[in-house]
Amino acid sequence: MNTVRPFLGSLFGTVLLVTNLLPAVAQEVLPSWNDGAAKTRIVDFVKATVTQGGNAYVAPEDRVAVFDNDGTLWSEQPYYFQLGFMLDRVKTLAPEHPEWTTKEPFKSILEGDLKGIAKGGEKGIVELGMVTHAGMTSDQFTTIVTDWFASARHPKTGKPFNEMTYLPMRELLDYLRDNGFKTFIVSGGGVEFMRPITEKAYGIPPEQVVGSTIVTEYDVVGDIPVLKRLPKIDFIDDGPGKPVGINKFIGRRPIFVAGNSDGDYEMLRWVTSAKHSGLAMIVHHTDAKREYAYDRDSAFGKLSKALDEAQQRNWLVVDMKDDWKKVYAFEQ
Amino acid sequence: MNTVRPFLGSLFGTVLLVTNLLPAVAQEVLPSWNDGAAKTRIVDFVKATVTQGGNAYVAPEDRVAVFDNDGTLWSEQPYYFQLGFMLDRVKTLAPEHPEWTTKEPFKSILEGDLKGIAKGGEKGIVELGMVTHAGMTSDQFTTIVTDWFASARHPKTGKPFNEMTYLPMRELLDYLRDNGFKTFIVSGGGVEFMRPITEKAYGIPPEQVVGSTIVTEYDVVGDIPVLKRLPKIDFIDDGPGKPVGINKFIGRRPIFVAGNSDGDYEMLRWVTSAKHSGLAMIVHHTDAKREYAYDRDSAFGKLSKALDEAQQRNWLVVDMKDDWKKVYAFEQ
Numbered sequence: 001m002n003t004v005r006p007f008l009g010s011l012f013g014t015v016l017l018v019t020n021l022l023p024a025v026a027q028e029v030l031p032s033w034n035d036g037a038a039k040t041r042i043v044d045f046v047k048a049t050v051t052q053g054g055n056a057y058v059a060p061e062d063r064v065a066v067f068d069n070d071g072t073l074w075s076e077q078p079y080y081f082q083l084g085f086m087l088d089r090v091k092t093l094a095p096e097h098p099e100w101t102t103k104e105p106f107k108s109i110l111e112g113d114l115k116g117i118a119k120g121g122e123k124g125i126v127e128l129g130m131v132t133h134a135g136m137t138s139d140q141f142t143t144i145v146t147d148w149f150a151s152a153r154h155p156k157t158g159k160p161f162n163e164m165t166y167l168p169m170r171e172l173l174d175y176l177r178d179n180g181f182k183t184f185i186v187s188g189g190g191v192e193f194m195r196p197i198t199e200k201a202y203g204i205p206p207e208q209v210v211g212s213t214i215v216t217e218y219d220v221v222g223d224i225p226v227l228k229r230l231p232k233i234d235f236i237d238d239g240p241g242k243p244v245g246i247n248k249f250i251g252r253r254p255i256f257v258a259g260n261s262d263g264d265y266e267m268l269r270w271v272t273s274a275k276h277s278g279l280a281m282i283v284h285h286t287d288a289k290r291e292y293a294y295d296r297d298s299a300f301g302k303l304s305k306a307l308d309e310a311q312q313r314n315w316l317v318v319d320m321k322d323d324w325k326k327v328y329a330f331e332q
Numbered sequence: 333m334n335t336v337r338p339f340l341g342s343l344f345g346t347v348l349l350v351t352n353l354l355p356a357v358a359q360e361v362l363p364s365w366n367d368g369a370a371k372t373r374i375v376d377f378v379k380a381t382v383t384q385g386g387n388a389y390v391a392p393e394d395r396v397a398v399f400d401n402d403g404t405l406w407s408e409q410p411y412y413f414q415l416g417f418m419l420d421r422v423k424t425l426a427p428e429h430p431e432w433t434t435k436e437p438f439k440s441i442l443e444g445d446l447k448g449i450a451k452g453g454e455k456g457i458v459e460l461g462m463v464t465h466a467g468m469t470s471d472q473f474t475t476i477v478t479d480w481f482a483s484a485r486h487p488k489t490g491k492p493f494n495e496m497t498y499l500p501m502r503e504l505l506d507y508l509r510d511n512g513f514k515t516f517i518v519s520g521g522g523v524e525f526m527r528p529i530t531e532k533a534y535g536i537p538p539e540q541v542v543g544s545t546i547v548t549e550y551d552v553v554g555d556i557p558v559l560k561r562l563p564k565i566d567f568i569d570d571g572p573g574k575p576v577g578i579n580k581f582i583g584r585r586p587i588f589v590a591g592n593s594d595g596d597y598e599m600l601r602w603v604t605s606a607k608h609s610g611l612a613m614i615v616h617h618t619d620a621k622r623e624y625a626y627d628r629d630s631a632f633g634k635l636s637k638a639l640d641e642a643q644q645r646n647w648l649v650v651d652m653k654d655d656w657k658k659v660y661a662f663e664q
Contacts, residue, residue, distance in 0.1 A: 138579055205584075208539070218573075218575045218576055244559060247559050248545055249539065250539045251539055269552075269557045270557045
């Protein structure tokens, strides 16, 4: 031990002390959220969580926050973006599959008949998923997805899909992380579909993305090890699968959860039944002008049971229209 | 923007610059490693990885390091510690199972006949695993495991199992983390068996532990959501399962890997076949006095193929006897 370190330690301490006092003065918290009950409840929860000695204090290592993706962090209308990927992928692969011109659901996709996609039934949809997500290596799939995000555009806004994220939710992710939370995505979407973009879009690294998986298999081609994506579902991270996925991948009970549909119901229950006081929030899509307005009757992101029970379970329902100043960063 | 921040930024920069220069002077790196080729290679690899502008520089977010657990971070003799847990668990549960006095492998366990455990065949071993690992909730299992670690003792050293970790490897974990690496366990062991102790033993949080899993199911008992552990294997994180597990749970290709047996062979291959220059190391158990000496003929941690190919694949073989000053922290 030399004498330089204690000196620096003390200097460091002073600097940290001063800088810790700065944020409250220098910047507003959650600037795209309107002042109101929702914002207040979030801020109160976070403040209580980090207040040492308080009843609701939670040690930094237990500050785990989980977020659904579709409809919670980015839009899911007019269809899940991953379905958009599938539709485009079918068009790209069509020249190699002349049989698709007469076979559902490919026929409807190639004819631009979105409503006809269901004609092939559930079996057809699963086949659609497998054809577009399997039969290549993991590295190849990552390249395909990355290229798609670079070129594909949302049918309504014309924006790249990875810009269709909700600014207030990105601020919430930052705010939680600034307060020592570790943030995770827990989505029904495919994990290898999300991972190429979550770091840039949300500041969430690949290892903090939990999602549905298909079976992959180790193989050696030539002398090169590869992971082959097989046309077989491994795990569906939706509904009751979400608490299972959290337990499997994360291994801790979160203290914060955000969702927007009945697919998040069990996850909301799981988080808020723990001993510590957690916060569960539901993003309610009420803004037909800036985004979409839907809940009970939507094919994507149906919200009914979770909405019915929100009050009795003390879940925070966020009203997009009233609680958010902006929805997307690209808005004027 | 006020004028305090740029000033503090500049002050901070100076302080960081000075403190960054300190470690090399103030403390020895990897103190429990003997000076020699192994230590030099590790240090050279880490220095090259963090040297900006160098050929082998790797951005912090891609500094992923994975470690096998049994035989790599802690001992695996005279048997896997998780097997020790199973044996003790059978003894605890025996009063509720009078049929075990005549049924293998339980009969042999209760009679203390370790060699007889195999009498029930593979089916018996799987049943042993299921009886001791399923039929309770995840929370209950965590409590059972935590209690076991608090009381169980290693048959040779008499130490708690979670103190049977290798000091040089814990130093290596710290050293990698000090240099911006994110460290993960990728083990054939059960993920819910390891997670209760990995934070304290290795500084590795639950969400950075990849392991074998059994099927869990969400259920609501009374009004309380629980995760039930079912007697069915979900995923075996061993051999070719390790690259699959890394891809599924972590989603990035590591640049550092440590293993000790042929169960790590595919993981070693997977890491060192990437484009960037990764480092793969094998812990070779050569120290019969301080630990155990074994490789090709061991029932636990058999090392044969990976050892044969180590030189041609440029994998670093660490000789426990020659390369480590100490094996365990509790040694005099």
